[in-house]
Amino acid sequence: MIIAVASGKGGTGKTTIATNLALSIGEDTGENVQLIDCDVEEPNSHIFLKQLKLEKVQDVNIPIPCFDMKKCNFCGECSDFCQYNAIAVMKNDVTFFPELCHGCGGCLLVCQRDAITEKEKNIGIIERGIVDGIEFYQGLMNVGEPLAVPIIRELKKRMDERKSVVLDVPPGTACPVIEAVRGADFCILVTEPTPFGLHDLKLAVEVVRDMRIPIGIIINRDGIGDDRVEKYCEEENLPVILKVPNRREIAGLYSRGIPFTEEMPEWREKFIELHNTIKEAVRG
Amino acid sequence: MKELTIISGKGGTGKTTITACFAALAGGEAVLADCDVDAADLHLLMQPEVTETQSFGGLKIAVQDAGACTRCGLCYDHCRYNAFDEECNLYPDRCEGCAVCEYVCPSDAIKMVDRESGEAYISNTRFGPMSHARLYAGEEASGRLVSLVRQNARDLARERSKELILIDGPPGIGCPVIASITGANLVLIIAEPTLSGIHDVERIVGVTYHFGIPALVCVNKYDINEDNTRNIEDFCRSKGLGVMGRLPYDDTSTRAMIQGKSIIEYDEDGELARRIKDLWDNTRKVMETS
Ligand code: SF4
Ligand code: SF4
Numbered sequence: 347m348i349i350a351v352a353s354g355k356g357g358t359g360k361t362t363i364a365t366n367l368a369l370s371i372g373e374d375t376g377e378n379v380q381l382i383d384c385d386v387e388e389p390n391s392h393i394f395l396k397q398l399k400l401e402k403v404q405d406v407n408i409p410i411p412c413f414d415m416k417k418c419n420f421c422g423e424c425s426d427f428c429q430y431n432a433i434a435v436m437k438n439d440v441t442f443f444p445e446l447c448h449g450c451g452g453c454l455l456v457c458q459r460d461a462i463t464e465k466e467k468n469i470g471i472i473e474r475g476i477v478d479g480i481e482f483y484q485g486l487m488n489v490g491e492p493l494a495v496p497i498i499r500e501l502k503k504r505m506d507e508r509k510s511v512v513l514d515v516p517p518g519t520a521c522p523v524i525e526a527v528r529g530a531d532f533c534i535l536v537t538e539p540t541p542f543g544l545h546d547l548k549l550a551v552e553v554v555r556d557m558r559i560p561i562g563i564i565i566n567r568d569g570i571g572d573d574r575v576e577k578y579c580e581e582e583n584l585p586v587i588l589k590v591p592n593r594r595e596i597a598g599l600y601s602r603g604i605p606f607t608e609e610m611p612e613w614r615e616k617f618i619e620l621h622n623t624i625k626e627a628v629r630g
Numbered sequence: 631m632k633e634l635t636i637i638s639g640k641g642g643t644g645k646t647t648i649t650a651c652f653a654a655l656a657g658g659e660a661v662l663a664d665c666d667v668d669a670a671d672l673h674l675l676m677q678p679e680v681t682e683t684q685s686f687g688g689l690k691i692a693v694q695d696a697g698a699c700t701r702c703g704l705c706y707d708h709c710r711y712n713a714f715d716e717e718c719n720l721y722p723d724r725c726e727g728c729a730v731c732e733y734v735c736p737s738d739a740i741k742m743v744d745r746e747s748g749e750a751y752i753s754n755t756r757f758g759p760m761s762h763a764r765l766y767a768g769e770e771a772s773g774r775l776v777s778l779v780r781q782n783a784r785d786l787a788r789e790r791s792k793e794l795i796l797i798d799g800p801p802g803i804g805c806p807v808i809a810s811i812t813g814a815n816l817v818l819i820i821a822e823p824t825l826s827g828i829h830d831v832e833r834i835v836g837v838t839y840h841f842g843i844p845a846l847v848c849v850n851k852y853d854i855n856e857d858n859t860r861n862i863e864d865f866c867r868s869k870g871l872g873v874m875g876r877l878p879y880d881d882t883s884t885r886a887m888i889q890g891k892s893i894i895e896y897d898e899d900g901e902l903a904r905r906i907k908d909l910w911d912n913t914r915k916v917m918e919t920s
Contacts, residue, residue, distance in 0.1 A: 354669055355641050355642065355669050355671070356640045356641020356642050356669070356801045357640055357641040357642010357643060357801075357822075358641075358642060361826065387801075387802035387803045387804050387833075388639055388640050388801070388802060388803065388826075388829070388830050388833060390640075390826035390829060390830070393825045393826050393829065427729065427733070429689055429690065429727050429728055429729050430689075430728075448726055448728060449710065450710055450711075450726070450728030450729075450730050451708070451710060451730060452728055452729060452730045452733065455708070455730065455733060455734065456733065487803070487804065489803060489833060489836040489837055489840055490808070490836075490837060490840045490841075491804070492772075492773070492804050492805030492808060493804070493805070494802075494804055495726075516802070517640070517641050517669065517801055517802075518668035518669050518801070519668060519669070519765075519767040519768065520668045520765060520767075520768070520769060520770065521768055521769060521770050523768075524723060524768045528723075540884055540887055540888065541674050541887050541888060541890070542646070542671045542674060542887060545671060545674055546669045546671065549669065549767060552767055553767040553768060556767070556768075570881065570884050571884050571887075571888055572888050594854075594879075597854050597879075598854060598855065600824055600826075601822075601823060601824040601825065601827075601854045601855035601858055602824075602825060602855065602858075603824070603825035603826070
């Protein structure tokens with residue numbers, strides 16, 4: 347079963363939920379658990395896994411064009427074709443902007459003079475580690491690189507659907523989120539009971555509903571704001587599957603990279619229960 | 631004209647709350663630009679009155695004429711984004727708009743059509759003009775909508791003779807972030823004193839460094855973990871960033887948010903408002919010399 351943990355807005359506690367959930371079901375049920383951090387721009391889950399030794403298992407590359415100036419006649423076909431404006435052809439020069447290139451291979455196809463070949467460009471890596479019964483993967487995008495989706499795509503090839511897979515999804519509702527959530531059996535949306543939280547939750551609900559994936563809401567820092575999030579969930583028939591109170595103790599543990607279920611074992615039970623609820627909902 | 635971009639590496643550190651306070655403190659002298667187009671929240675505090683809406687076309691999208699398709703499989707072979715299955719059925723949500731399928735299709739069964747990816751807005755707020763936007767769900771988080779928001783903000787500043795643009799930046803370190811900081815005079819990073827926050831600061835400083843943009847850092851909710859606060863500040867100093875005053879953990883920001891106000895309006899004489907004013911004054915001083 348694949349559970350995606352997402353949130354329209356960053357900083358709502360998505361990583362806290364993903365790591366505590368994975369740790370709880372991993373330790374107590376002895377189930378095979380995979381935790382995959384798809385937030386490749388700012389992967390943070392690893393911080394909560396003590397004694398984790400990460401090992402690079404893969405380079406993520408995209409193919410980019412190379413131009414052979416001896417063959418090129420500066421016709422400009424490649425530049426006209428490229429949808430991402432990654433190539434500019436002047437009278438007797440070709441300028442290529444690698445950070446705009448999506449690696450589609452189109453320029454190679456359209457060039458009539460065989461002036462283009464491809465080479466691999468590294469945009470990030472995938473790392474793996476095993477700790478506390480959890481098989482953990484994360485993608486790490488190189489600083490200054492713009493493309494997250496190819497890394498998420500490679501990362502998700504590591505999923506083993508026979509296991510309980512927990513995905514930590516990037517924030518927002520743009521295409522990296524779709525790439526990460528796609529194929530999940532259930533999606534947890536983590537939110538805060540504040541106007542910002544509600545606004546971004548609504549956007550996320552829209553997206554996940556479009557993908558026809560069942561949703562459960564977790565309200566984090568419960569008590570900090572008002573009840574508009576709960577009212578919204580009620581109106582929209584969205585089950586609130588857990589509330590985590592706004593406690594300074596939890597924030598403090600988070601700041602030290604300690605999963606709060608470790609210090610507050612009663613919460614481990616709640617996460618296991620949560621996992622069972624989700625299982626039932628999926629079997630439905 | 632100067633541009634200040636406020637970013638955080640990740641969401642939820644208080645970046646938008648602080649941008650709204652700066653807007654209030656600038657007293658109508660600034661243009662606001664919300665470049666967090668994927669999860670725009672600044673408007674919840676600004677209640678902008680939209681005066682102009684532009685539709686934003688990002689990339690094109692493939693549309694298939696299933697009747698004309700002969701199931702030859704060329705699109706499947708050539709699409710690198712798995713937007714086709716072996717039977718040549720198109721999954722539009724995977725299309726990245728590269729147009730390779732249109733090019734290779736021998737039966738003219740595929741057309742690339744314009745897709746509307748979002749909207750950009752020009753508005754008035756109680757603190758002056760604002761440029762903002764909405765990226766539709768599932769669209770590519772490219773920097774182009776961010777660049778449009780910034781261009782609109784510059785035009786507004788010129789038209790209305792404003793000397794400053796305050797930019798609320800997006801989270802992460804990818805394309806939208808790069809688009810929101812390149813060419814800015816100064817970046818203010820709002821950090822959170824958590825282990826993950828330290829990690830985020832290291833990554834985002836890597837980006838400002840990479841593009842050579844001067845940056846300052848302010849640790850918000852510093853009292854959640856003072857050791858981490860010091861670590862962040864030391865790291866930033868070692869990278870040549872200016873370290874600004876800290877802000878304490880304070881529920882006032884949430885209460886102000888619920889009323890749709892900035893902290894400056896909600897509790898002008900409060901401790902938090904006072905500290906944010908200091909942060910603003912110090913940031914301005916640095917701006918003047920950058
Ligand atoms: S299509 Fe080929 S020949 Fe024409 S400008 Fe591009 S690389 Fe040169
Ligand atoms: S591979 Fe595609 S995106 Fe890259 S330069 Fe060629 S046409 Fe443009």
